[in-house]
Amino acid sequence: MNRALCQVIGCGPAALGLPVAADRTGELSRLLGEGVRFLDRSPDPMALSRLRFPFLIDANSVGGDFIAGVRRDGVFARTLAGRAGRALRKHHDRQVPLSLVGEFMNDLSRAVEEVLGGFRYGADVRSVHRNTDGSWTSVDRFGSELVTSESVVLATGGLEDTGRIANLYGIAGSRLLGSAELLSGRFHEAAEVLRKGGRISIVGGSHSGFATAELLLRLFGRSVPPGGIALIHRGIALSYESLTEAQSVIPDAAQRLEVCQESGMVNRFHGLRAGPRELCLRTLQGREQRLALYETGSAAARRALSEAGLVVHSAGYRPREVHLYDERGERIPLGGAAGAVDDRCRLVGGELRAVPGVFGLGLGYARSDVWGRRRVGINAFHGEDAERIVSEVLARVAV
Numbered sequence: 238m239n240r241a242l243c244q245v246i247g248c249g250p251a252a253l254g255l256p257v258a259a260d261r262t263g264e265l266s267r268l269l270g271e272g273v274r275f276l277d278r279s280p281d282p283m284a285l286s287r288l289r290f291p292f293l294i295d296a297n298s299v300g301g302d303f304i305a306g307v308r309r310d311g312v313f314a315r316t317l318a319g320r321a322g323r324a325l326r327k328h329h330d331r332q333v334p335l336s337l338v339g340e341f342m343n344d345l346s347r348a349v350e351e352v353l354g355g356f357r358y359g360a361d362v363r364s365v366h367r368n369t370d371g372s373w374t375s376v377d378r379f380g381s382e383l384v385t386s387e388s389v390v391l392a393t394g395g396l397e398d399t400g401r402i403a404n405l406y407g408i409a410g411s412r413l414l415g416s417a418e419l420l421s422g423r424f425h426e427a428a429e430v431l432r433k434g435g436r437i438s439i440v441g442g443s444h445s446g447f448a449t450a451e452l453l454l455r456l457f458g459r460s461v462p463p464g465g466i467a468l469i470h471r472g473i474a475l476s477y478e479s480l481t482e483a484q485s486v487i488p489d490a491a492q493r494l495e496v497c498q499e500s501g502m503v504n505r506f507h508g509l510r511a512g513p514r515e516l517c518l519r520t521l522q523g524r525e526q527r528l529a530l531y532e533t534g535s536a537a538a539r540r541a542l543s544e545a546g547l548v549v550h551s552a553g554y555r556p557r558e559v560h561l562y563d564e565r566g567e568r569i570p571l572g573g574a575a576g577a578v579d580d581r582c583r584l585v586g587g588e589l590r591a592v593p594g595v596f597g598l599g600l601g602y603a604r605s606d607v608w609g610r611r612r613v614g615i616n617a618f619h620g621e622d623a624e625r626i627v628s629e630v631l632a633r634v635a636v
Contacts, residue, residue: 241272243630244375244384246362246559247392248277250289250342251618253598255390256349258623259302260311264631265352271634275353276360276375281596285358286346290339293564294452297444297510298614301329303338306619307345312352316344332511346530357383365389365595367569388630389592391584395554395576395601402440402550406542416441416551418448426547427453431460435546442470442530446551448511449530454516461525467541473517475564476508477606495608506610554603561592574601582626594633596626 245252252275259265279285296303304325306312316322321341325333350356362375368385375383387549397415402408414426416439430437437453439446450466474493477483483494483503497505509517519525531538556576560567560617561584570587571577576597578584582604583591596602599618603611612622 239382239384239386241274241386242268242634243272243388243390244274244276244373244386245390245392246276246365246375246605247394247557247599248279248285248346248356248391249394249599250338250615251394252390252392253342254306254598254615254619254623255627256352257308257313257345257619259627261306261308261315261424262624264627265312267631268479268627269353270388271631273353274386275356276362276433277356277358277384278361280359282346282350282356282358285299285356285504286339286343289342289346289423290335290446292335292417293422293436294335294420294448295332295511296335296338297448298332298616299328299330300325300333300337301338302614303333303341303618304329305616306623312326312347313345313580314496316341316348319344326358330366362559364562366562366566367524367564369564371593387633388596390596390598390626390630391556391559391602392598393557396557396601397550398553399550402548402552404546406539408542408548410571413544413548413550416445416549419449419549420445427549430546431465433546434462436465436467436541437549438467438469438541438543438545439511439549439551440542441471441551441553442473443507443551443553444509444513444525447471447509449549449551451512451516454525454527461527464529465527466530467529467538468532469531469538471540473521473530474504474508475514475630476505476510477503479503495606495610506606506612506614523587535557554600556597561586561595578602578604580604580625581629582622598622598626 259268263631277285288399321337321344324337325341345507361378363378364376366374372385372387374385377383399413399415403413440448446468450468478503480496481504494503496503499571520528531541563569578597579591582596584595584597605611
């Protein structure tokens with residue numbers, strides 16, 4: 238049981254894309270026959286289920302994006318008939334609550350576990366070591382060897398890099414909170430700051446940043462004074478269904494419009510949609526006085542950060558790293574940034590060379606598009622990204 242063709246480290250939403258894609262492309266039986274193991278550090282299924290989208294906001298994607306990868310007549314089709322699956326199908330062209338997405342992912346996870354024979358829980362993988370024959374062995378925090386496989390898929394997710402923001406702006410830890418914690422229901426710090434007439438600053442102008450501001454305004458309403466919430470951003474981008482729509486809304490704007498060749502959408506992977514988009518527009522038009530927008534590096538932004546009773550980090554993630562070692566026991570350096578992958582989802586090492594047999598999938602290891610934007614989304618992770626990895630993994634099997 239400790240030898241396999243492939244081991245997947247992390248059993249979050251992105252990792253489920255591998256069996257989903259294999260089923261869709263007719264390769265699931267072959268993949269299972271060659272041997273695949275899923276490892277997760279969560280102690281049990283219930284603990285893992287609580288980690289899947291526990292956020293009190295809507296997704297930045299429509300319902301159809303979360304079920305697009307599931308083959309309608311495939312092994313996992315029954316998940317589409319469940320309560321969450323039906324709701325996502327009904328709202329296929331509208332934004333949906335992330336809690337509903339989490340419910341569907343848990344249904345999908347249970348179905349995947351039944352087919353695979355279960356995940357291995359309590360497997361806190363800290364490093365993966367290359368063997369002299371080119372295979373890889375995962376090692377846990379106690380130094381115990383777990384699984385040896387020809388290929389490894391890192392799907393360990395991401396962590397908010399609050400330390401970087403704290404060091405950059407000199408923010409004490411007592412004033413800093415990750416957006417994931419706040420969006421999961423941790424409101425007492427924000428409530429206390431507003432009760433005392435203080436200000437909250439949000440660092441990050443992406444969907445999570447504006448969704449955080451939208452949630453705070455909805456929760457605390459009139460207790461938020463004008464300018465009571467400040468959002469610090471490096472630039473604002475709105476999403477549009479097409480270039481025609483974008484040009485009709487902002488015909489002479491200097492905003493960069495990036496047209497996705499696959500879908501025709503503008504600013505597909507980073508533009509604001511739905512509620513956060515409307516909040517942004519209301520603020521820019523002067524119809525929402527409680528929220529102030531400041532560009533990173535401006536005097537106003539620095540002042541907002543220094544005066545804030547609470548700073549909410551919403552400036553992206555870094556991968557939850559698993560260290561890699563070569564056959565000599567030396568640490569393998571990662572090229573560019575930790576978690577970088579190439580067009581085939583292979584992890585990029587030093588000198589921008591792919592590390593043989595090691596792949597990355599999900600939030601911490603998202604591919605980039607032609608503009609360098611990270612392709613973050615379940616439809617990407619369960620779609621082309623997962624297909625590429627399945628193809629690469631099976632290609633390593635001797636014919």
